[in-house]
Amino acid sequence: MTSETYSAETDLTSLVQSLALERGVHDQQQLLKQITLIESFLRDEKQRDKPPATQEAAIQLRHFLAEAVLPPDTFAERSSYAIEDKATLTPDDIAKYHLLSYRGLLCLSHLQSLVPLRKDGEDLAVIWTCIAAFSDPSDPWTSQEAFEEASGLIDRLRWSLSQGVADFADLLALLLRDRIKPAFAKQKNRKITQQARKAIDPLPTTSAAIDDEPDSKPWKYRQVYLVTVLGWILRSLSLFLHFVDNDDPNHTVSLCGPLLLSSIQHKRKLPVPNLTFCAKKRENQTTFIETNWPFIVPPLLALIDDSSIKYKAAGCAKLSTFLQTCPSTTLERTGLGEVFENAVMLCLMYFPSPPEEQEPLLLLDQAYRALLQLARVRFSGVEQRTQKVKMLDKIMRYGVLQGYAHAGEHVQTAVLLVRQMGELTEEMGIDVVKHLKHVLTILSAIMANPFSTAYPPLLEASVKSLQIVMTTAWPRVDYHRGEILKALTVCWLRIQEDLDSSTELKKIRREIEKTMQMLTALMNQSSTIVEEYQLLVASDSRLQELLKIK
Numbered sequence: 001m002t003s004e005t006y007s008a009e010t011d012l013t014s015l016v017q018s019l020a021l022e023r024g025v026h027d028q029q030q031l032l033k034q035i036t037l038i039e040s041f042l043r044d045e046k047q048r049d050k051p052p053a054t055q056e057a058a059i060q061l062r063h064f065l066a067e068a069v070l071p072p073d074t075f076a077e078r079s080s081y082a083i084e085d086k087a088t089l090t091p092d093d094i095a096k097y098h099l100l101s102y103r104g105l106l107c108l109s110h111l112q113s114l115v116p117l118r119k120d121g122e123d124l125a126v127i128w129t130c131i132a133a134f135s136d137p138s139d140p141w142t143s144q145e146a147f148e149e150a151s152g153l154i155d156r157l158r159w160s161l162s163q164g165v166a167d168f169a170d171l172l173a174l175l176l177r178d179r180i181k182p183a184f185a186k187q188k189n190r191k192i193t194q195q196a197r198k199a200i201d202p203l204p205t206t207s208a209a210i211d212d213e214p215d216s217k218p219w220k221y222r223q224v225y226l227v228t229v230l231g232w233i234l235r236s237l238s239l240f241l242h243f244v245d246n247d248d249p250n251h252t253v254s255l256c257g258p259l260l261l262s263s264i265q266h267k268r269k270l271p272v273p274n275l276t277f278c279a280k281k282r283e284n285q286t287t288f289i290e291t292n293w294p295f296i297v298p299p300l301l302a303l304i305d306d307s308s309i310k311y312k313a314a315g316c317a318k319l320s321t322f323l324q325t326c327p328s329t330t331l332e333r334t335g336l337g338e339v340f341e342n343a344v345m346l347c348l349m350y351f352p353s354p355p356e357e358q359e360p361l362l363l364l365d366q367a368y369r370a371l372l373q374l375a376r377v378r379f380s381g382v383e384q385r386t387q388k389v390k391m392l393d394k395i396m397r398y399g400v401l402q403g404y405a406h407a408g409e410h411v412q413t414a415v416l417l418v419r420q421m422g423e424l425t426e427e428m429g430i431d432v433v434k435h436l437k438h439v440l441t442i443l444s445a446i447m448a449n450p451f452s453t454a455y456p457p458l459l460e461a462s463v464k465s466l467q468i469v470m471t472t473a474w475p476r477v478d479y480h481r482g483e484i485l486k487a488l489t490v491c492w493l494r495i496q497e498d499l500d501s502s503t504e505l506k507k508i509r510r511e512i513e514k515t516m517q518m519l520t521a522l523m524n525q526s527s528t529i530v531e532e533y534q535l536l537v538a539s540d541s542r543l544q545e546l547l548k549i550k
Contacts, residue, residue: 012114013057015041028096031068035103038065042110058115059122062108066123066130069104071141072097076224077308098143101134105149109156117157124171125178131157132175132232133225141225169288172233176295180233183226184299186216191339196297198335219299220311227311230299231318237285237325286327296322297336304343309359312347316366319344323373328380337378341391344370348399352410361412364403368420371395372427389431396424396435404442415458418446422465425472433473436480440469444483447491456504459491463511470518477522481529488516489536492546516546 010018019034038061074089089097108131117127134142134150142150158168193199214221289296300322303315319340323331331337347367352360375395379388400420407413421439425432432439446452446462453459466487470477477484495509523529533547 010041012041012045012061013054016057016061028093028100032096032100032103035065035068035100035107039103039107039110042107042114045110045114055115055118058111062111062117062127063123065104065107065111066127069101070130070133071101071139071225073222073224075141076221094140097141098146101141102143102146102149105131105134105146105153109149109153112153112156119167125174128157128171128175129179129225129229132229134228135232135235136228139225139228168236169284172236172288173292173295175229175233176292180226180230180299181295183219183223184302187298187302189298189301189305191343192297192301192336194294196294196334196336198339217302217306219302220306220308227303227314231314231321234296234318234321234325237289238321285325286330289326290330293330293334297334301339301343304340304347309350309363312350313359313363313366316344316347316363316370320366320370320373323370323377326377328377331378337374340374341371341378344374345394345398348395348403351403351406352413361416364413364416368395368399368416368423371399372423375427389428392424392428392431393434396421396428396432400424401435401438401442411455411458414446415461418443418458418461418465422461422468425465425468429472430475432469433476436469436473436476439465440480440483443469444487447487450494452491453494453498453502453505456502456508460504460508460511463491463508463515467511467515467518470515470522474522477519481519481523481532484519485532485536488512488519489540489543489546492516493540493542496542513546520548 015038019038074093108127117124131150131153134146135154136142137144137147191199219226300315300319303311303318306312306315344367347363350360350363352358371391372395375388375391379385379391400417404414404417407417421442425439443462443466446458447466466484470484492509492512495505495512499505499509520529537543537547
């Protein structure tokens with residue numbers, strides 16, 4: 001048997017021995033040949049009636065595949081202080097790696113069918129790190145095929161591990177302890193203690209040597225896939241469901257994943273019979289989070305505080321995911337609510353420049369999402385309403401309103417900020433009246449602008465936000481009706497002039513007419529509203545269609 005063929009008598013043990021996997025292969029082309037041969041063998045092996053493969057050979061092969069398909073450091077960033085040149089990836093190199101990773105995941109899937117993964121005797125951290133590294137299709141090293149294969153394999157492996165309530169939780173803790181923590185351990189955040197609590201009297205911040213950054217941030221310059229693994233762990237917490245075996249009430253099974261979630265959402269039967277949902281979800285979630293708190297918080301803060309906009313955005317996104325399962329009592333008891341708030345608020349000061357507009361936009365979007373989620377979690381009680389409004393005031397004043405004043409010609413940034421006005425208004429409720437003058441001035445200026453129809457998305461966002469403002473702060477609409485009428489009528493007339501050139505404008509016109517109906521309904525008790533409408537129609541008869549005056 002050669003390294004490129006195998007005979008019908010070849011078993012898994014002899015294949016592993018012939019390929020000499022223990023020596024390792026670093027050449028991508030040679031790796032692809034080996035993995036293609038292994039995939040072909042395992043696919044054929046599933047169809048043969050042969051004795052099961054030995055566990056030792058399966059362990060060795062699984063470990064080899066897991067390490068072989070991990071994304072190389074060529075996908076990571078290059079430090080500007082690095083002496084050696086970083087290898088650049090061509091589109092052909094990326095395509096070859098996509099094929100390599102997909103075939104490697106196929107091999108792991110075939111091997112799972114032949115020799116299921118065991119909890120004892122296998123390096124679970126290596127294997128699960130490999131598979132979770134392909135859990136985000138937006139990563140440059142993840143093809144759609146690899147993502148789908150990894151998602152299916154994750155579900156199958158979860159079922160094989162589900163022999164007790166602690167199994168999957170132990171796996172997540174193992175990944176946090178053995179993979180995530182070492183990668184972020186060299187970064188010391190002086191705002192928190194070693195137990196990931198707010199530092200009462202933090203030492204002054206000292207700047208670390210920038211040329212040491214590649215050594216202190218392996219997750220950024222070498223093991224770039226660990227950020228994706230962290231995201232997968234945090235998403236898994238939000239699907240942390242527990243089921244009790246009807247045949248044995250003392251046996252509880254811990255499950256989560258797309259397959260299970262799909263079964264629940266579509267009210268299908270569970271893939272495993274005799275299991276029913278039990279009310280241990282929140283209790284086990286809280287216990288897990290509090291136990292692993294020192295492993296979760298430092299990586300999140302390290303990402304948010306990083307100098308790279310891409311990693312700041314990733315940190316904010318992962319913080320939003322984590323806050324969906326984080327108990328508010330734990331957040332406040334550790335004092336991390338304020339620490340997270342201060343860290344994310346700094347991200348609102350990043351404004352795009354034309355060559356790189358998309359990354360800062362993504363950061364702004366994720367930062368606002370994280371802050372809104374943080375406000376909901378920190379101040380979830382009715383008695384904390386005042387504190388929540390105070391935080392939302394800060395976001396509105398120093399984030400949205402101040403940000404819009406500096407947005408300048410960046411129209412996409414303006415769209416994002418106008419949408420955030422609406423979301424914040426909805427979250428604040430009637431307390432938004434203190435910002436009403438500034439918000440309505442901005443919305444009115446956009447809608448009445450002579451060139452407002454040149455960029456329909458901004459116009460549409462303004463109309464939608466105006467509807468939210470009117471619905472939320474309706475007691476004050478009467479006082480500001482002049483500003484609102486001006487915005488609606490001027491904008492509607494401009495759209496009428498350019499109506500034939502855009503289908504988007506037709507949609508916006510319908511929204512304006514809907515907004516005018518809302519205003520009329522709110523002003524129904526005012527005796528002067530009809531007279532005002534009549535004056536407007538007298539000045540421009542085209543407004544008859546909008547104002548519905550007979």
